[in-house]
Amino acid sequence: MTPATATKQVLLQRLEGLRQIPTIPAVLAPLLRYLQQPVEQIDVQKVTDLISQDKSLAAQCLQMANSPLFGRAQPVQSLRGAVMSLGFHHVSDIAMSCGVLNMLPSDKTSLDPVVFWEHSLGCALVCRHLARKINFSDPGKAYLAGLLHDLGIIVNLWVLPKEFRAAWEIGKAEGIPLHEAELRVLGFSHSESGRLLAERWELAPELIEVVSHHHFPEKASEHQGLVALVQLADLLCRMSGLNYGYIELRQVSLMEESGFAVLEKHSTALKDFDWARLTFELDSYMDEVHSLVRAIYRT
Amino acid sequence: MSSAASIRTGAGAEAPADPELVRIRDVIYKAAGIFHPDTKLRLLQDRCGRRMKELGMASLREYSERITAGPKAQPELVSLLNEITIGETSFFRNQPQLEALRRIVIPNIIQAKAHIPIRRLRIWSAGCSTGEEPYTLRMLTLEEASGQLRDWSIEILATDLNERSLAHAQEGAYGSYSTRNLAPAYRGKYFTEHGDKLQVNAVTRSNISFSRLNLSDDSRMTFMKSLDVIFCCNVLIYFDLASKQRVIQHFFNNLLPHGYLFLGHSESLYGVNDDFRLVHFPGATAYVKGDRAIPGGKRS
Numbered sequence: 001m002t003p004a005t006a007t008k009q010v011l012l013q014r015l016e017g018l019r020q021i022p023t024i025p026a027v028l029a030p031l032l033r034y035l036q037q038p039v040e041q042i043d044v045q046k047v048t049d050l051i052s053q054d055k056s057l058a059a060q061c062l063q064m065a066n067s068p069l070f071g072r073a074q075p076v077q078s079l080r081g082a083v084m085s086l087g088f089h090h091v092s093d094i095a096m097s098c099g100v101l102n103m104l105p106s107d108k109t110s111l112d113p114v115v116f117w118e119h120s121l122g123c124a125l126v127c128r129h130l131a132r133k134i135n136f137s138d139p140g141k142a143y144l145a146g147l148l149h150d151l152g153i154i155v156n157l158w159v160l161p162k163e164f165r166a167a168w169e170i171g172k173a174e175g176i177p178l179h180e181a182e183l184r185v186l187g188f189s190h191s192e193s194g195r196l197l198a199e200r201w202e203l204a205p206e207l208i209e210v211v212s213h214h215h216f217p218e219k220a221s222e223h224q225g226l227v228a229l230v231q232l233a234d235l236l237c238r239m240s241g242l243n244y245g246y247i248e249l250r251q252v253s254l255m256e257e258s259g260f261a262v263l264e265k266h267s268t269a270l271k272d273f274d275w276a277r278l279t280f281e282l283d284s285y286m287d288e289v290h291s292l293v294r295a296i297y298r299t
Numbered sequence: 300m301s302s303a304a305s306i307r308t309g310a311g312a313e314a315p316a317d318p319e320l321v322r323i324r325d326v327i328y329k330a331a332g333i334f335h336p337d338t339k340l341r342l343l344q345d346r347c348g349r350r351m352k353e354l355g356m357a358s359l360r361e362y363s364e365r366i367t368a369g370p371k372a373q374p375e376l377v378s379l380l381n382e383i384t385i386g387e388t389s390f391f392r393n394q395p396q397l398e399a400l401r402r403i404v405i406p407n408i409i410q411a412k413a414h415i416p417i418r419r420l421r422i423w424s425a426g427c428s429t430g431e432e433p434y435t436l437r438m439l440t441l442e443e444a445s446g447q448l449r450d451w452s453i454e455i456l457a458t459d460l461n462e463r464s465l466a467h468a469q470e471g472a473y474g475s476y477s478t479r480n481l482a483p484a485y486r487g488k489y490f491t492e493h494g495d496k497l498q499v500n501a502v503t504r505s506n507i508s509f510s511r512l513n514l515s516d517d518s519r520m521t522f523m524k525s526l527d528v529i530f531c532c533n534v535l536i537y538f539d540l541a542s543k544q545r546v547i548q549h550f551f552n553n554l555l556p557h558g559y560l561f562l563g564h565s566e567s568l569y570g571v572n573d574d575f576r577l578v579h580f581p582g583a584t585a586y587v588k589g590d591r592a593i594p595g596g597k598r599s
Contacts, residue, residue, distance in 0.1 A: 175402075239579040247581040251403050255576060275577055276567035279584055 011188070014159045015196055027054040028099045035092040036140040042088055048080045051091070060098050060296065061086065067295050090292075093121065096147055097296045105157055110165035113157075114297050115245040120147050122242035122282075122289045126233035129278065134267040142229055145210040148203070149230045152194025152211060153178075159193070160186065168244070175249030177238075179215050191215060217259040225266035228259035236275075240282045242289065316340050319359035323347060326367055327380070346382040350375070381463045388431045389477040390438075393532070395582030396561055400528065401439055403580055404559050405447060408527050411557035420448065421526050423456040423553070425514060426534030430468025431477050433457035433507050434499055436530070438489050441502065456523070458512035469509050471499035515542055520549040526558055533563035540571065547572045551588060560586040 031050045035042065051058050058079050065082035066075050076082045083091055097117060104113035127146030131139040156164040163186050171181035179189035194211040203211070206223040210230050213220040217228040232254055237243070239252050254260055254275055264270050316337060324335045324343060335343045344359075351362050354375075366375045391397060408420065420440065424433040433455050440453045459465050478486070478497050490497040512519055514534065529550050535543050550560055551574050560575060561583075562568070568575055568586055575586035 236579070239581055241582055243581075249402055249581070251399075251407065252579040253576060253587075254579070274567070274569045276569050276584060279579065280565045280567070 011155075011160055011186070011193060012196075015155070015193075025054050025057060025095075025099050027051070027057065028095055031095055032092055032144065035088050036144070039088060044080060044083055047083050047088065047091060051083065051095070052079055056102075057095055057098055061091065061094055064090070064094055064295060093292060094296060097121065097293060100154065101293075101297055103158075104154060105161065110161075110168040111153065111157065111244055114293055115243075116150070116153060116157075117297075118289050118293045119237055119242050119244060120150055121293060122237045122285055123147070123149060123230070123233050125285050125289065126236055126278070126282070127229055129281075130229060130233055130273075133278075134263070134269040134273055136225065136229060136263075136267055141206065142226065145207060145226055145230050146233055148198075148207055149210050149214045149234060150190055150194065151197050152190025152192065155193040155197045156182070156186070156190055168246075171244070171248075172246035175247060177215075177248055177250075178244050189215070217262050224262045228262035228266075231259035232257060232263065236279065236282065240279060241286055242282070317344070317359055319363045320344055320347070323359070323363050323366065323379075326363070326376070327383070343383070346379065349382055350379055377462070381461045388428050389480055390431045390435050390473075391480045391482075392431070392435075393564055393583070394480075395580065396564075396585075397435070397439060399580035399583045399585065400436075400561075401443065404528065404585070405443065408557060408559075409447060409451075411555075418451040419454065420451050420528075421454045421456070422528045423458070423523060423526050423530070425458055425512075425529055425531040425550075427457035427459050427464075427468060427509070428461070429464045429473075429477070430457065430471060430499075430509070431473070432530060432532065433468070433509075434471070434489075434503055437503055437505070437507055438485060441489075453506050455507040456526075457507055457509045459509075460511065460513050462511060465509055465511055471504060472496045473498075514538075514546045514549075517545065517549070520546070521552070523549070523553045525555055526553050527555055528559045528561065529554060530561045532561065533566065535562070535566065543571050547575070551575060554588060556588060558588060562586070 027050055031047070034046065034050065051061055061082045062076065062079060064070065065085045070085060076085050086094065100120070101113055101117055104116070124143045124146035128139045128143040130136070131142035136142060153164075156167075164182070167181040167185040168178065170176070170185060171178045174181070179191065182189040191212050191214065195208060198208045198211045206226050209220045209223045210227050213227050214230045214234055217224055217231045220227040235252055235254065235257065238248055260270070320340055320343060324340065327335070327343075347359065347362055351357070351359075354362070354365070356362050356365070366372050366379060405420070412418070422436055422440075424436060427433045436455055437453075440448055440455075444451075444453075457468065459468070472493060474496055478490075481490075481497075486497060489500060489503040491500050492498075512523075514520065514531075515538075531546075531550065535546060538546065547560075547568060551572070554560065562585075568577070575588065578585055578587050
């Protein structure tokens with residue numbers, strides 16, 4: 001047995017044996033599902049009710065609504081006021097971020113949880129933007145897929161912190177993609193460990209596919225288009241500064257990626273999409289993502 | 300979270316352009332192929348304003364007459380073009396772009412030319428302004444001379460339309476503003492101090508050839524051959540679509556099959572040219588020619 005396959009065995013055993021597998025707050029799934037509806041159909045009171053079931057999430061929403069980021073003249077007193085002040089998109093960002101950031105170990109010697117989450121949130125934004133621009137079916141779903149695509153990194157940080165740190169350090173030293181470094185050290189990448197968690201969490205089938213195949217969308221079965229969209233958004237983020245805390249020394253041609261060919265089958269608008277402009281626009285995303293994640297992490 | 304896609308806003312509603320300014324624009328376009336779209340008219344007005352101040356003129360009408368008629372028209376047009384093409388620039392201005400050149404592009408070029416016996420790297424700074432860009436590229440290649448570029452001969456072509464900028468570039472003396480990003484070690488290594496200015500030394504000057512070139516001059520553009528990399532930063536922004544397309548087509552033909560075109564930080568070829576393909580580096584973009592395998596293989 002090679003050291004890498006041995007590590008994979010260890011991962012499986014540790015994951016199976018873990019009683020305290022990372023869990024998302026109970027309210028998160030119904031809340032996010034509810035917030036995915038068209039805005040016109042969302043009821044502020046229903047959102048407020050859902051959030052109030054989770055005291056720490058409610059407190060975080062109130063704090064965020066009163067943070068300088070949202071710069072209100074009058075302090076927001078009620079949760080309902082906070083929801084209205086933040087807007088539904090921000091509520092789901094905050095809810096998801098709280099869930100994930102609270103789950104992550106605060107060890108900053110390898111991948112900093114804040115940096116990791118900035119990448120995920122940035123990827124979510126790019127996915128939604130791209131989905132809208134190329135008339136891809138469901139921008140809300142694309143957003144969630146972007147947010148969760150790297151679930152496996154949470155697993156690796158949690159279950160194999162030492163080995164994951166070694167992989168991250170190789171990635172950083174050689175400027176290679178993280179999943180390649182993981183493969184070398186662990187014998188598998190966050191795609192595989194993510195799949196285990198996604199299945200355990202019983203995520204929707206398309207999300208399981210995104211988590212499992214976002215580096216090789218051609219391997220996806222039912223939801224290739226969504227997986228391809230995430231692959232391209234992920235790459236763009238990693239090349240534009242929303243990376244894993246190090247620079248990948250490489251030249252990326254999005255149009256030559258397997259995901260591009262896959263996505264072209266799902267969208268005729270992709271051919272004329274202005275990638276350069278999206279790249280320049282990412283600068284403004286980056287500021288927004290940095291402020292939001294850092295504000296949530298501080299509260 | 301709101302989409303930031305629509306955040307990028309223009310200058311907003313503006314008053315209708317002064318017809319004299321539009322006339323000046325047309326004169327410049329006809330003479331130099333440099334077109335100021337409506338959004339750049341304010342910039343043009345500022346440039347005309349500087350010339351008018353020097354000439355003691357009060358109205359645009361008077362100035363537009365000066366550049367269109369009489370024996371002084373042609374020299375004044377050159378003066379105005381000089382004013383227009385003067386850009387703000389500094390050494391090592393776009394770090395991610397330079398890092399991409401050093402750590403990714405040059406290794407790729409070395410790989411692409413591995414089978415060619417002559418080891419020569421040709422870089423063109425098209426629109427080199429006052430010289431900061433070509434000297435930066437020279438310093439960068441000198442730093443690599445004992446490493447990846449050992450035994451390589453380096454040629455840096457530096458061209459600009461503006462005679463005054465070129466004279467400044469060739470003089471090679473710079474004040475604190477353009478040298479603000481210069482690492483202390485480079486100051487001693489590549490410059491000598493002259494009063495409050497830094498003067499590029501002989502090593503830094505070596506292998507750079509400066510010449511005056513109008514990018515709209517089709518016959519001269521065809522002679523810029525066998526290039527590995529072209530830098531054309533914040534120059535095409537002044538061009539209208541047709542001129543831009545012509546220049547870009549020349550660039551495409553001038554570059555070797557593995558060649559790279561770098562534009563300014565927020566410049567894009569979208570809607571200008573379909574032959575070049577956009578590529579991403581960490582924090583920077585560039586354009587490469589058509590379909591070809593990327594050294595290092597494909598991986599997501």
